[in-house]
Amino acid sequence: MFRIHKVTGDSMSPDFQQGDFVLIATADFVRKRLKVGDVIIFEHKLYGTLIKRIASFDPETAEAYIEGTRHDSLSSLRLGTIRRDAIRGKVIVHISKP
Amino acid sequence: MIYQFLNKLDEKLHFEQAQAHCDIPCGIYDPTPAQIDALTVVRMMDLMAELVKGEDKGNVAFHNSMERYVAVKEEHAEKAKNEIRVIWGDYFKKDKHPNVDDLVHKIMQLGSKVRQTADREAGLEFVAAINEFAEAFWKTKDVKTKKAKAPYAPALEMVYPDL
Numbered sequence: 001m002f003r004i005h006k007v008t009g010d011s012m013s014p015d016f017q018q019g020d021f022v023l024i025a026t027a028d029f030v031r032k033r034l035k036v037g038d039v040i041i042f043e044h045k046l047y048g049t050l051i052k053r054i055a056s057f058d059p060e061t062a063e064a065y066i067e068g069t070r071h072d073s074l075s076s077l078r079l080g081t082i083r084r085d086a087i088r089g090k091v092i093v094h095i096s097k098p
Numbered sequence: 099m100i101y102q103f104l105n106k107l108d109e110k111l112h113f114e115q116a117q118a119h120c121d122i123p124c125g126i127y128d129p130t131p132a133q134i135d136a137l138t139v140v141r142m143m144d145l146m147a148e149l150v151k152g153e154d155k156g157n158v159a160f161h162n163s164m165e166r167y168v169a170v171k172e173e174h175a176e177k178a179k180n181e182i183r184v185i186w187g188d189y190f191k192k193d194k195h196p197n198v199d200d201l202v203h204k205i206m207q208l209g210s211k212v213r214q215t216a217d218r219e220a221g222l223e224f225v226a227a228i229n230e231f232a233e234a235f236w237k238t239k240d241v242k243t244k245k246a247k248a249p250y251a252p253a254l255e256m257v258y259p260d261l
Binding site: 003004005006007008009010012013016018021022041047048049050051052068095096097098 | 100101104105108113114115116117118
C-alpha cells in the first residue's frame with residue numbers, strides 16, 4: 001500500500017531535493033486516479049526508478065507525459081510516455097531534508 | 099525530527115532511491131549547430147544560383163553538383179529543425195518562456211519552406227529566426243550575446259554568445 005523512497009538528483013529542485021524522503025501510495029485505486037500535477041514514482045527501462053511530475057495524459061492511450069521542475073530535467077521527449085503499469089505510486093507525503 | 103528518524107532507518111533498511119534525473123549529458127544545450135545548419139542552407143542556395151548562371155547547364159557535372167547542393171540543403175534544413183525542436187522540447191518551459199512557442203512554429207514553417215524552394219529570402223528569414231531563438235536561449239542563461247558576420251560565406255550576421 002505504501003513505500004518510502006529517497007530522492008537522488010536535482011531535476012525536481014526546488015520542490016524535491018537530493019536526500020528528501022517521499023511516501024508513496026501504491027494501491028491500484030490511487031494509481032487509477034492520477035491527475036496532471038501529481039508527482040509519481042515509476043520504472044523506466046533505461047533510467048531505472050524515477051520521480052517526476054505528470055504534465056499531461058495521452059487522450060487515446062491514457063499514458064502519462066512527465067516533466068521535471070528544472071530546465072535540464074529529462075522529459076517525455078527523451079523518456080517517452082509512461083504506461084500506467086510502469087507507475088509504482090503517487091507521492092502523498094514529502095519529508096524534506098532540513 | 100521525522101527526517102532524522104527516516105535517515106537513521108535508511109542507514110539500516112536502505113530505502114529504494116527514486117532518481118530525479120537530469121539529461122545525460124546533463125543540461126548541455128546549445129543553439130549553435132542549428133545556426134550553422136541554417137547558414138549552410140543559404141550557402142547551398144547561393145551555390146545553386148551560381149551554378150545555373152554557368153555555361154555547363156545540362157551536362158552530367160551540372161546535374162551532379164545540383165543534386166548534391168539540393169541534398170545538402172535538405173539535410174541541413176531538417177537538422178536545424180531537429181536541433182531547435184530538442185532545445186524547445188527539453189529545455190524551454192512553457193510557463194517561463196511563453197513567446198518561444200510562436201518563434202519555434204515560425205522556424206518549423208521556414209525550415210519546410212527552404213526545403214521546398216530555393217527562395218533565398220526564405221533562407222535569410224530562416225537564419226534570422228534561428229538567431230532570434232539563440233538570443234532567447236542565451237538570455238535564459240544570463241549570457242550576453244553579440245552580433246557579428248559569420249567569418250565564412252554567406253557571411254550573414256549571426257548571434258554569438260559573448261563569453
